[in-house]
Amino acid sequence: MADDKALTPRAEDFSAWYNEVVQRAELADHSPVRGSMVIRPWGYGIWEHMQRALDDMFKATGHENAYFPLLIPMSFIEKEKEHVAGFKPELAVVTHAGGKELEEPLVIRPTSETIIYSMYAKWVQSYRDLPVLMNQWANVMRWELRTRLFLRTSEFLWQEGHTAHATDAEAEEETLRMLGVYRTFMEEWIAMPVVTGLKSDSEKFAGAVRTYTCEALMQDNRALQAGTSHNLGQNFSKQFDLTFQSEAGAEEYAWNTSWGVSTRLVGGMVMTHGDDTGIVVPPRLAPTQVVIVPIYRKEHERTAVVEKAHELRARLADAGVRVKVDDRDHLNPGAKFWEWERKGVPFRLEIGPKDLAKEQVVLVKRVTGEGEDRKAFLPEAQALAELPQRLEDFQAQLLERARARREANSHRGVKTLEELKEILDGPGGFVYTGWSGDPAVEERVKEETKATLRCIPGPDFRSPNAPERCIGGGDSTMEVVWAKAY
């Protein structure tokens, strides 16, 4: 049973609020293994809805799922120079197996480029075998000492797409297509608006030519990198001899892309929509969208009310609503209300003896807009008829609210380092400035503000007037977004 103590308010300590709410909403728990978390059924149910939606989108864009080994020979990881530099410090290493010391140590995959492209090299002979468009749902391991549930754990669950193409142009097109899929998913399913754009060289994936990213702004005005899509060029195909015979008969190296999102998205959902009462789960991701709480004091009341509750459940389920009756006898209605609000169920439907007599129900919405009533007393038939649309409206409202907050905390046209520092030391948020492209400027901003260059935003997100001056002085060649980040 979840704890009934009030949560630390977000305004007081956002980080404490997050740690508390993730555990009290029963999304996840710490495990006896340092750095590894347990995803509890409520959290895993949300992840399953994320998986299903993404998987459908991957398949609709021509990808197939496959599964590659958990363990990778150390020598594979070491082949691509930048790749090994990026991942080696975080590796977990298997040195013994089957009662013996291994001849070569094996690492638990931190990501699977190396093992996957070594297999593609075996399968691909001709341009006719291209493109290869695969995805895998898997666990990965990147050793962490300071962990936070969902946001940073040694083991996490994710999907990693890996593709091989005959041309650089096709690979770039794929990289951008999957970035678009992620953006659509994050907006339409998590109701979490993102800024998409290109990473600077210092922030790109270890081994990529170009990394594109989805950056979301959390309620504490820190950025969350929510998903990335990489154009890997021929960096890995050259190390793993992934070649093909072109239509013209020449032996060429293939062009690769990889892209991934993880259970970190559950953390993003929490920090985008949660409030001081608990988390808020967007209806499309909610394992339970409507909870029906029967209210009664006497046994003869109980029978009629619980029966009605189950009748409503069956009718809503027929209408495609994910609905549950909470008919536990040892909890009073108030305790049930708190539990489901903490867990972020979009709607609660209360029904008591008086409602039964009036053929009405009480519908309570988890989040309300300005001037909107939290409770609605509705004729039963109307509630049943309207709930599917009300769930869709709730979903849209969450996105709109998150977008308004993000915009209110985006600072455009910032020209000086002082101004940038002032915003980041104060309210925080996304800060848009000009940049010359000089890595020394990026490094200086990072040192002085603790913020990082989140991305060079794509066309949808650029300011109406391109900045003329670089934040470090001199001419600007592009606009960039800075923020403190998770």
Next chain:
Amino acid sequence: MADDKALTPRAEDFSAWYNEVVQRAELADHSPVRGSMVIRPWGYGIWEHMQRALDDMFKATGHENAYFPLLIPMSFIEKEKEHVAGFKPELAVVTHAGGKELEEPLVIRPTSETIIYSMYAKWVQSYRDLPVLMNQWANVMRWELRTRLFLRTSEFLWQEGHTAHATDAEAEEETLRMLGVYRTFMEEWIAMPVVTGLKSDSEKFAGAVRTYTCEALMQDNRALQAGTSHNLGQNFSKQFDLTFQSEAGAEEYAWNTSWGVSTRLVGGMVMTHGDDTGIVVPPRLAPTQVVIVPIYRKEHERTAVVEKAHELRARLADAGVRVKVDDRDHLNPGAKFWEWERKGVPFRLEIGPKDLAKEQVVLVKRVTGEGEDRKAFLPEAQALAELPQRLEDFQAQLLERARARREANSHRGVKTLEELKEILDGPGGFVYTGWSGDPAVEERVKEETKATLRCIPGPDFRSPNAPERCIGGGDSTMEVVWAKAY
């Protein structure tokens, strides 16, 4: 592209046939990591259909999914004496992580009883928190030196259900319920009939009180253990302090069950239905149930035929059929036929210029019964209307055929060790005999025949007349099934 060479016939070398067909049907491939396999999209697609069906059945019986850590402290595995004895020789051990040697080695889960019940101990306080009914879909590792794709690999994918109950009776009920779910799934989805029953003490799960099993008979007359369901009693709850306060107020240990099936089932499907042409995928598991092959010689023929193929595809998809058009230009129809037959697609639909003129299609069935035609020339409308039912009929036919083969190779009423040995050295199959329950008899049969006691069959599978004599001499107390096994 798959290899065009003919397969080794099953009758010549079943084992060679299996190894070839798994790779040439592109189900799986060997990886550069000894003992680990790669599951390719065709194999993974079949596994996805298995997962979806099982997952729906688990949820319909009240279970929720969760996720527990990959790595388990060595000390956890060592707590339950029989458990550690069973699994220690197969462990893969992480000794270093994050650039340092770990204080305590961590093992990659061979199964998750220990870590899961340690978490249940944290979550369960009262009888009101019971039952806990969880499942996880995960990878596990049991180090193997002699591996076979799907049947025996170091890493494999599976689901493991773990439950906690207030009474022994409830735990036993759950153990048998999930055995029933497995049996239904194997029969109705894989079209693979199984004998269910109890394992003898020497064959039960390391740490279980009782293990129930599903045993299938492969075409080479060897048994495949296809899934197991364990009543764990209080063996683990006592080691991990998984206690609860009973309704009467007493502190009691919970009663556990665990149950699992794995990607091994894909191997079972191959060895149940495959033939010398390739594998046969039961329609309910087939990622593609119908492949449409347009046939043409000239370019103007191509346009019309391919257009019609896509029209039929769209109409079949609307009827809920998983259908694909193979319009690759660089392969001739014969090469496509061979490829899809090797991959076991239930139906092929051919359409050429003459068929177009006659508004007919040619429907070719992957497997035919006695006296049944392989090819049917059908009016287009009839083919479209009948295909969903023909797929269901095909599914039923596969189960019937497999059951008939299993029955033809089940030997009942066997009374002497000589007779048993003669059958097992000869044709093989399931051999039913009496048994006293004496482990020494079991050991002697194993030594003399290389067969193992597969199970003490449940009521549905017992012979009409209970055997009177034990196979080792003396009185019988139960009937048992022997077979050589994978």
